[in-house]
């Protein structure tokens with residue numbers, strides 16, 4: 001048992017699995033929030049998942065545990081999350097299965113500078129000629145991700161609220177720091193059936209197990225960044241809730257409900273619930289680290 005999990009279970013025993021809801025939004029119990037925070041087992045990362053349309057010109061082309069999204073346009077595609085180099089063949093298969101050309105990827109974006117989302121940026125650029133764009137404050141960390149010694153490409157540095165446009169589609173990059181200094185949520189407005197939907201693709205609002213919150217010399221403002229990012233994220237309008245890891249929005253369950261009525265990815269409450277769950281676990285870990293630091 002990992003030590004932080006043990007601590008959380010102790011806290012769970014103290015506080016009890018109370019319903020931690022707020023503002024009428026149904027939230028997981030503390031126990032459920034801790035379990036969900038652990039994520040999917042590693043073997044799921046390399047496992048195929050059926051590619052599918054999310055809404056409009058936005059498609060899921062990732063694996064069972066690593067989200068990749070494709071925004072298709074008449075001028076080529078935007079890929080969000082290149083993932084690992086070893087999972088690129090799965091992304092390629094998924095794109096082709098949907099009837100699109102892998103070589104038509106023009107722009108590569110990423111959720112944040114961790115290898116499970118952005119390791120394959122250089123390979124994607126090599127294979128497709130795409131331009132790689134990354135959030136300003138993640139660039140130093142990205143430069144350390146060099147699979148096979150390849151230099152990490154950054155063709156355009158994005159700032160908070162900058163727009164990425166291609167073939168009539170616009171993706172807006174929102175800096176939501178904490179998980180990494182340049183962690184990014186991407187938003188889009190997509191029309192379908194005469195209605196416009198707000199889409200949010202969360203970077204990650206999860207505090208990693210070993211992350212130091214108190215006196216973190218590499219990232220002194222980490223606590224303030226997390227607190228501000230929770231507040232900021234809650235202010236984003238969200239109809240369609242997506243994330244860099246599919247389990248965060250219960251993708252498999254929603255995928256099984258495609259075609260059975262309303263679009264299953266329509267889940268504004270799910271978005272707020274997940275933020276709340278992340279915040280609960282963050283606050284518990286912060287409290288624990290502050291106590292241990294005394």
Ligand SMILES: [Zn+2]
Pocket residue numbers: 112114179204
């Ligand atoms: Zn990460």
